[in-house]
Amino acid sequence: MGKRFLHNRTAVLTVSLVAIIALIGIFAPFFAPNDPYKTDILNKFADYSAQFPLGTDQLGRCVLSRLIYGIRPTLGLAVLTMLGTIGLGALLGIMAGYFRGIVEEIIMRVVDVVLSFPSQIMVFAVVALLGVSVQNVIIANVFIKWAWYARMIRTGVMQYRDRNFVQFSRCVGMPERFILFRHLLPSITSDLAVLASLDVGWAIINISTLSFLSLGVQAPTPEWGAMLNEAKDVLTSNPTQMIVPGIAIVVLVSCFNLMGDALRDVLDPKEAER
Amino acid sequence: MSTVLELKNLQVGLRQRQSETPLVKCVSFAVAPGECLGILGESGSGKSMSVKAAMGLLDSSFHISGSALFQGEELLGKSAEELRRLRGGRVGIILQNPMTCFDPIYRIGDQIAETFAAHNSWDKAEIRTRSLSMLEKMRIRSPEEVLEKYPHQLSGGMLQRVMIGIATAMAPELLIADEPTTAIDAITQFEILNELLKIKHEQKVAMLFISHDLNAISKVADRIVVLNQGQVVDEGDFHHILYHATDPYTRLLVEKRAAVMRQYRVVLKKAGAEHA
Amino acid sequence: MKRYVIRRLLMAIPLLLVISFVCFCFISLIPSNPAEVALRIQQTPIITEEAIAKMEELLGLNKPFLVRYVDWVLGCLHGDFGISYVNPARTVAGELVRCLPATLQLAGASFIIVVVLSIPIGFLCAIHKDGWFDKIMRGIIFISTAMPAYWVGLLLMWGIGVKLGWLPTNGNGTWRHLIMPAFTVALSYISTYIRLIRNNMLENMKQDYVLYANVRGLPQKSILIKHILKNSMHTCIVAMGMSIPQLISGTIVVENVFSWPGLGTLCISSIFNRDYPVIQTYVLLIGVLFVVFNLLFDILQTVSDPRLRKES
Numbered sequence: 082m083g084k085r086f087l088h089n090r091t092a093v094l095t096v097s098l099v100a101i102i103a104l105i106g107i108f109a110p111f112f113a114p115n116d117p118y119k120t121d122i123l124n125k126f127a128d129y130s131a132q133f134p135l136g137t138d139q140l141g142r143c144v145l146s147r148l149i150y151g152i153r154p155t156l157g158l159a160v161l162t163m164l165g166t167i168g169l170g171a172l173l174g175i176m177a178g179y180f181r182g183i184v185e186e187i188i189m190r191v192v193d194v195v196l197s198f199p200s201q202i203m204v205f206a207v208v209a210l211l212g213v214s215v216q217n218v219i220i221a222n223v224f225i226k227w228a229w230y231a232r233m234i235r236t237g238v239m240q241y242r243d244r245n246f247v248q249f250s251r252c253v254g255m256p257e258r259f260i261l262f263r264h265l266l267p268s269i270t271s272d273l274a275v276l277a278s279l280d281v282g283w284a285i286i287n288i289s290t291l292s293f294l295s296l297g298v299q300a301p302t303p304e305w306g307a308m309l310n311e312a313k314d315v316l317t318s319n320p321t322q323m324i325v326p327g328i329a330i331v332v333l334v335s336c337f338n339l340m341g342d343a344l345r346d347v348l349d350p351k352e353a354e355r
Numbered sequence: 356m357s358t359v360l361e362l363k364n365l366q367v368g369l370r371q372r373q374s375e376t377p378l379v380k381c382v383s384f385a386v387a388p389g390e391c392l393g394i395l396g397e398s399g400s401g402k403s404m405s406v407k408a409a410m411g412l413l414d415s416s417f418h419i420s421g422s423a424l425f426q427g428e429e430l431l432g433k434s435a436e437e438l439r440r441l442r443g444g445r446v447g448i449i450l451q452n453p454m455t456c457f458d459p460i461y462r463i464g465d466q467i468a469e470t471f472a473a474h475n476s477w478d479k480a481e482i483r484t485r486s487l488s489m490l491e492k493m494r495i496r497s498p499e500e501v502l503e504k505y506p507h508q509l510s511g512g513m514l515q516r517v518m519i520g521i522a523t524a525m526a527p528e529l530l531i532a533d534e535p536t537t538a539i540d541a542i543t544q545f546e547i548l549n550e551l552l553k554i555k556h557e558q559k560v561a562m563l564f565i566s567h568d569l570n571a572i573s574k575v576a577d578r579i580v581v582l583n584q585g586q587v588v589d590e591g592d593f594h595h596i597l598y599h600a601t602d603p604y605t606r607l608l609v610e611k612r613a614a615v616m617r618q619y620r621v622v623l624k625k626a627g628a629e630h631a
Numbered sequence: 632m633k634r635y636v637i638r639r640l641l642m643a644i645p646l647l648l649v650i651s652f653v654c655f656c657f658i659s660l661i662p663s664n665p666a667e668v669a670l671r672i673q674q675t676p677i678i679t680e681e682a683i684a685k686m687e688e689l690l691g692l693n694k695p696f697l698v699r700y701v702d703w704v705l706g707c708l709h710g711d712f713g714i715s716y717v718n719p720a721r722t723v724a725g726e727l728v729r730c731l732p733a734t735l736q737l738a739g740a741s742f743i744i745v746v747v748l749s750i751p752i753g754f755l756c757a758i759h760k761d762g763w764f765d766k767i768m769r770g771i772i773f774i775s776t777a778m779p780a781y782w783v784g785l786l787l788m789w790g791i792g793v794k795l796g797w798l799p800t801n802g803n804g805t806w807r808h809l810i811m812p813a814f815t816v817a818l819s820y821i822s823t824y825i826r827l828i829r830n831n832m833l834e835n836m837k838q839d840y841v842l843y844a845n846v847r848g849l850p851q852k853s854i855l856i857k858h859i860l861k862n863s864m865h866t867c868i869v870a871m872g873m874s875i876p877q878l879i880s881g882t883i884v885v886e887n888v889f890s891w892p893g894l895g896t897l898c899i900s901s902i903f904n905r906d907y908p909v910i911q912t913y914v915l916l917i918g919v920l921f922v923v924f925n926l927l928f929d930i931l932q933t934v935s936d937p938r939l940r941k942e943s
Contacts, residue, residue, distance in 0.1 A: 410846075412842065412845055412846065435851065439845075439848045439849075439850065439851070440848060441848070442845070442846055442847065442848035443846065443847040443848030443849070444848055448846040448847075450839070450842065450843055450846060452839050455838070455839040455840065456839045456840055456842070456843035457840055457843065458840040458844070458858050458862070459840070459862075459936075459937065459938055460861065460862060460865070460936065460937060461858075469847075469849060469853065469857075470847040470848070470849065473847070473848055473849045473850060473853070474848060505937040505938070507937070507938050518843075521847060
């Protein structure tokens with residue numbers, strides 16, 4: 082599999098690009114030329130220059146520095162959301178698929194109800210209910226997405242639990258917990274990896290949308306959606322301010338989308354031939 | 356001897372990224388007016404591929420070379436539109452899966468009518484009378500009702516007969532039957548074969564009967580061409596194929612059939628003995 | 632057929648009940664006392680126990696949980712969704728009715744744009760598969776799925792509204808106001824449906840009935856439009872219809888970008904004002920629309936497909 086991964090140019094390129102972006106975000110103080118919070122009202126809307134490579138915004142802050150610091154909330158929150166989603170979805174999905182009976186019935190009915198609401202509305206409803214804050218944005222996104230994962234993982238578990246090697250483990254008398262983690266999880270990981278990388282892009286867009294509507298990350302924190310919200314107010318006087326964060330989002334999301342497709346090719350060659 | 360369709364050194368290859376996989380290698384045969392030529396071979400031997408290639412039914416990912424003459428005219432260079440006019444009009448074609456060959460969302464009557472309209476300038480009333488008489492000729496009961504039916508409401512045998520009706524309705528010079536009996540049950544098979552025999556005697560068309568079933572082919576064909584792995588391996592009348600075939604693959608087919616027939620006779624005899 | 636429709640209608644009822652129950656629980660789940668919230672929002676100077684009790688009385692919060700739920704559902708059925716916390720003089724129904732037309736206008740226009748653009752483009756992509764047009768469209772689709780709707784809105788606003796000055800950048804009133812927001816809402820759906828129609832047509836092209844249509848010598852145009860496109864449209868129309876509620880909920884963001892005075896703007900301002908009854912009703916409305924449209928197009932599909940019509 083490692084070899085197939087290295088041979089897939091898209092997979093290698095996208096994974097390394099995401100890794101580079103993540104590293105830049107982690108070591109933001111090292112890469113950013115200026116302090117992203119330092120305002121200098123006299124130097125607002127500055128043009129591209131050596132000191133401010135992408136100019137300054139309406140408060141005279143360095144756009145490039147804000148963009149680099151913005152990787153942290155944008156990518157970080159999306160990854161956190163996905164971890165939460167997969168965690169919750171996997172837990173409930175495995176429970177439903179493995180223990181069956183009443184547990185499954187309850188979990189799957191809840192899944193049905195959650196999926197019967199349009200997801201976009203649920204995000205707003207949850208944020209409205211819990212109040213505007215970063216952690217609530219993550220909770221809202223996990224809340225609307227976990228059901229997809231629970232359903233998918235349950236199907237996966239049900240397919241695998243009757244396979245011979247799982248039956249064998251049970252006959253040999255291994256504890257249930259051991260069977261779950263040793264056998265079931267690895268066999269559904271590849272599906273999970275593909276779906277998750279496609280959904281990171283979705284999470285980035287969703288979280289930045291909430292920040293754009295001032296329902297998520299609040300100014301002055303440099304999140305890309307929040308930056309676009311600020312840029313919206315100066316649309317006529319400094320239109321270029323909205324170009325950079327937007328492109329950044331498109332590049333990062335495209336990267337995750339491509340990565341998902343490439344991972345599918347790598348992990349499931351049969352599917353790719355279609 | 357004049358021929359209706361003649362294939363000369365026909366080759367078909369599937370174009371892939373760099374290479375080309377040959378599917379039909381050098382197939383030649385000819386069929387005369389009033390003659391029925393059987394093309395025998397197992398699936399993948401290129402038997403229907405070569406006919407599809409001649410009739411322009413393959414898309415551009417296939418590379419076709421050689422020559423295919425219809426009434427002395429070269430088919431391979433012809434435009435898509437010229438080939439379209441030929442198909443359904445002067446060349447009738449019958450396919451093997453009647454249940455899936457009709458568009459599920461249109462009534463049978465509409466599908467017959469659109470075929471007639473594509474080749475003639477008949478008005479609505481004439482199309483209707485011709486559709487009815489065509490169904491009657493195919494011995495389909497209550498043809499008015501059948502015209503109003505959707506494909507899923509008819510049986511495979513009925514649809515196969517509608518298909519034969521459509522193929523023969525416009526007095527074709529050549530009738531191509533591509534595995535017409537494969538997808539239907541034994542009794543219907545028998546009826547369909549009789550239908551084809553009748554057409555052969557009445558209309559004096561040239562017929563190509565493509566099948567992997569030696570029994571079916573022996574019933575209708577005057578002459579048989581055996582195809583194996585994209586090549587003609589044997590040719591002759593049924594008697595020749597049965598007793599004087601030189602090709603090992605043909606012999607294998609014949610022997611299998613003979614074995615089946617022997618077994619059949621044994622069973623029959625036993626059943627007869629038990630009855631008596 | 633009739634029995635199938637009735638069965639489907641009956642099956643929708645429990646789902647509607649669950650949705651309404653969830654929406655009702657919504658208000659009960661607020662961390663603080665709704666009556667207190669309402670008083671705070673109205674900027675009552677001193678919040679006394681009596682004031683809270685009075686407000687609870689006014690909002691009907693002092694009754695048992697299930698009684699309140701039944702009352703609320705019955706009220707909803709009569710079009711009474713309660714009163715706004717922010718301005719007790721206004722009913723929620725009144726607020727929704729005020730904002731609904733603008734949103735429906737926007738969603739309707741987007742739906743038309745989606746249908747008008749995605750069907751022909753999907754069709755062309757399918758018949759020229761891997762040609763230059765298909766490749767360009769695939770590129771555009773790929774980029775557009777990575778573009779947040781609000782950013783598309785901003786780009787349009789700046790490019791067409793400010794730079795070129797062709798269209799007004801905000802507000803509503805004329806059809807010229809409608810174009811940019813409607814296109815922004817439509818964009819992501821256009822890409823989805825181009826892909827759906829393209830792949831569906833390619834799938835249909837491989838079917839036996841297409842080969843047989845060719846065998847019968849039907850003209851290429853008739854095969855493509857009468858048979859392949861029409862067969863593909865069956866699936867796609869149903870999918871499109873089912874996505875109408877999503878389209879309506881998708882207007883939330885775009886309405887806020889273009890200051891479109893519809894439900895989305897109302898919803899966001901209600902979130903900021905903590906006007907829970909409005910949000911509750913909005914969620915209920917979308918949930919019910921979701922169920923209704925799913926049901927409607929599911930039945931429509933059954934009626935329009937001769938293979939499904941007969942059975943049952």
